Amino acid sequence: DGGITQSPKYLFRKEGQNVTLSCEQNLNHDAMYWYRQDPGQGLRLIYYSQIVNDFQKGDIAEGYSVSREKKESFPLTVTSAQKNPTAFYLCASSMGRSRSNQPQHFGDGTRLSIL
Amino acid sequence: DQQVKQNSPSLSVQEGRISILNCDYTNSMFDYFLWYKKYPAEGPTFLISISSIKDKNEDGRFTVFLNKSAKHLSLHIVPSQPGDSAVYFCAASPISNFGNEKLTFGTGTRLTIIP
Numbered sequence: 001d002g003g004i005t006q007s008p009k010y011l012f013r014k015e016g017q018n019v020t021l022s023c024e025q026n027l028n029h030d031a032m033y034w035y036r037q038d039p040g041q042g043l044r045l046i047y048y049s050q051i052v053n054d055f056q057k058g059d060i061a062e063g064y065s066v067s068r069e070k071k072e073s074f075p076l077t078v079t080s081a082q083k084n085p086t087a088f089y090l091c092a093s094s095m096g097r098s099r100s101n102q103p104q105h106f107g108d109g110t111r112l113s114i115l
Numbered sequence: 116d117q118q119v120k121q122n123s124p125s126l127s128v129q130e131g132r133i134s135i136l137n138c139d140y141t142n143s144m145f146d147y148f149l150w151y152k153k154y155p156a157e158g159p160t161f162l163i164s165i166s167s168i169k170d171k172n173e174d175g176r177f178t179v180f181l182n183k184s185a186k187h188l189s190l191h192i193v194p195s196q197p198g199d200s201a202v203y204f205c206a207a208s209p210i211s212n213f214g215n216e217k218l219t220f221g222t223g224t225r226l227t228i229i230p
Contacts, residue, residue: 001197003159006158035220040124040222041222042119042204042220042221042222042223043159043204043206043220044220045218048217058217078130090132090158090159092158101147101164101166103161103164104218105161106158106159107158107162108157109156109158110155111156114191
């Protein structure tokens, strides 16, 4: 059945290391998104992509990078420049600009912790 | 600057009664509003949405009301069931040439249904 798969569910990183979080969707959605959730806060947008080979910065893009080489995949790299990377990371997708007023659907998240 | 506010961090309701969750927004450009439900260690699940041309949208036990003049929306759940216990996020997006791709989330309200 269709959905969004994030892996791994838990990830540990040493100081100074880059780490890549995977997000795959088989919903045939054009748009994909990365959010970060911190305790007691709402979701904040890191990056989004409306179409393959194109992506835009969200509200908190510093220290992160993304790529969108395939429609199904939108990996997020947390670089060593991200000063506070410990958080719950959520990937989402939606139909995108082809259909307005469509909800975003989320994966089950990856919890990243710094060792 | 919190553009979407959920001022009640938590709410407890007796099983079978009505649960009312509230959300206020400040950005008059928002025109599409959504409610998501989230269990611990899982991604948010889309519940119901409403566009600014309506003031009410209903889906089973869930109804969302929008008061544009007050910049306020609410989610009514009736009757409340134990499985409704979760954190509920309100989200909003402005209309743009690219559809509704940029969601702004509130900080969430933890709903507990008391058996």
